[in-house]
Structure formats: C-alpha cells, structure tokens
Amino acid sequence: MRYEGDVYRPPSEARSLIIQATLGCTHNSCAFCTMYKKKRFRLRPYEEIVEDFHIARLYYPHVRRIFLADGDALCLSADKLLRIMDAAREVFPECARFGIYSRSSHILRKSEGELKDLSDAGLGIVYIGAESGSEEVLRRINKGEVPAQMIEAVQKAESAGIETSVTFVSGLGGKELIAEHAVQTGKMIGEMGASYVGLLTLILEPGAPMYDDMLAGDFIPLSAREILEELELILSNADCTGNCIIRSNHPSNLINLRGTLPQDKEQLLARVRRSVSDGNITDERLRYRRL
Numbered sequence: 001m002r003y004e005g006d007v008y009r010p011p012s013e014a015r016s017l018i019i020q021a022t023l024g025c026t027h028n029s030c031a032f033c034t035m036y037k038k039k040r041f042r043l044r045p046y047e048e049i050v051e052d053f054h055i056a057r058l059y060y061p062h063v064r065r066i067f068l069a070d071g072d073a074l075c076l077s078a079d080k081l082l083r084i085m086d087a088a089r090e091v092f093p094e095c096a097r098f099g100i101y102s103r104s105s106h107i108l109r110k111s112e113g114e115l116k117d118l119s120d121a122g123l124g125i126v127y128i129g130a131e132s133g134s135e136e137v138l139r140r141i142n143k144g145e146v147p148a149q150m151i152e153a154v155q156k157a158e159s160a161g162i163e164t165s166v167t168f169v170s171g172l173g174g175k176e177l178i179a180e181h182a183v184q185t186g187k188m189i190g191e192m193g194a195s196y197v198g199l200l201t202l203i204l205e206p207g208a209p210m211y212d213d214m215l216a217g218d219f220i221p222l223s224a225r226e227i228l229e230e231l232e233l234i235l236s237n238a239d240c241t242g243n244c245i246i247r248s249n250h251p252s253n254l255i256n257l258r259g260t261l262p263q264d265k266e267q268l269l270a271r272v273r274r275s276v277s278d279g280n281i282t283d284e285r286l287r288y289r290r291l
Helices: 046-059 078-091 104-108 112-120 135-140 147-159 178-192 209-216 224-236 265-278
Strands: 017-020 065-069 097-101 123-131 163-170 196-201 244-248 257-261
Touching: 017 046, 046 078, 065 078, 078 097, 078 112, 104 123, 104 147, 112 123, 112 147, 123 147, 135 178, 147 163, 147 178, 163 178, 163 224, 178 224, 196 224, 224 265, 257 265
Parallel strands: 017 065, 065 097, 097 123, 123 163, 163 196, 196 244
Antiparallel strands: 244 257
C-alpha cells in the first residue's frame, strides 16, 4: 500500500486493512485539530486504490474488515464508493465489513436509497466526529456543522442499516462553556440514537488555533477534576431510549468507562463519582499541561 502522510483510523479498526480512498479532510478547519494540516485534500484515482487492494492481497491471506480513509471518504459519491467496494470484494471476497469516516453533511447529501445500497454492499459503520452537542461550542471551534444536522445524519444512516459511531470531546468548551458543552452533549447523545458513542479528552497540540488561544489565555482548559465533573454531567443528561454502547477508553481519557446506555448509566455515573471523590487523578495526567 502506498500511504501518503499520517494515516488515522478509529481504535475499533485496529485489525482492519486501511486503504486511502481520499487524502486529507474536506473541511480541515476545526480549531482544535491538527490531523490533516499537512495534506491538501484530493480524491485518489480509482486505479491506484485497486492497485493497493492487489498489493495488500500479497501480504494478507485473510482480510475481514476494510477501513476506507482518509478524514471523510464518504464525501465520494455513492456510485464511486460502490465501485471501490465491489473492487475490494473481488480481491477480498472474505471481507465482511467496510468502515469509513464522514462528516454529517456527506451523509445528508446521499439519498435513503443510496445509503441502503451502500449498506447492502457491506458498509457497516460510519464514524462521525460530532465533538459537542452545543451549537456555540461548535461555532467557536469552526466545526462547520450544527447539532441538528448531526442528529439527522446519525438517524438517517442508522435507518439505512449503517451503524454510526459518534465521537465527543471532553473539555472542548473550556471553563467558560463547561456546563453548556456537557449538558447539550448529553442531550444530543440521548436524542440521536447512535449505535456507539466515544468520549475523548481534549489534547491541544502546536499548530492548532486553540493551542494558540490557550497560550494567550483566551481559552482556559479544564483541570482534571473539572473534566471528571463535566463527564458526570454529560452522562447525567444522556437519556437514551435505545441501546447505545458508550466508551471512554482512549489514551487521552483520565478514566476508562465501558457500558451500554441506558441500562449501565448509574453504574457509569458511580464510577465517575468515585474518581472525583477519591481525588487520585491530578492535572499531571493532562497532556496539554506539559506541552
């Protein structure tokens, strides 16, 4: 495979074959993110993608899952994606699932019929970075999307038989918007009906506009205790009606959480409250304090 630049994938795609169908991110303007800053977005030629499938076949005798990178490859038309997936299946007939990153807008641009066709062809999961349920936080980080869009996109994909995994970022509102971010994020988790939710913790790195804001004192990050209190507030407001598997087990997180809402809600809240009361998690665990 001929990878260009840094390649990112969700934790659950660790054992998947990763093939770049696009390069970079179509938006690439989120104020907290540096993932694709060194890449200019473009589509990869179909012939190159197919060549990568054949190269991979030489090394991997069995490929159960394929993840189509980069940042939001669902921007491709349904016809192009179906053609790529058909080519993959010719090389890897044993492949049981495709995964892909997407912005909500790219889901909404596809018809229900197109999403159903993609589902039938093996697109099993779409990963969406929602970041926050607060419209004000999303505006400040220059997300370019609003909560209502994201909720609609998640429900549209799930209705077509495509599972969604939605990521939110603890601490993204800073001290000023801690309650706004937490309450609205919890409410969005409860409303949207995603199959999976992942909670990360904000890590600011040089090159991100919010990193400069932090150094200038315009963005005040949360302490470890505040992040845990925010997490408690998120979970308290997440009133899911259908099953939603929720995880807070990324290396950025201060504590590991694993459960299913709504049935494990009180257990998860108890775990967070114990961590707050114990006081064993200090600011030294926060990477942005050491940059």
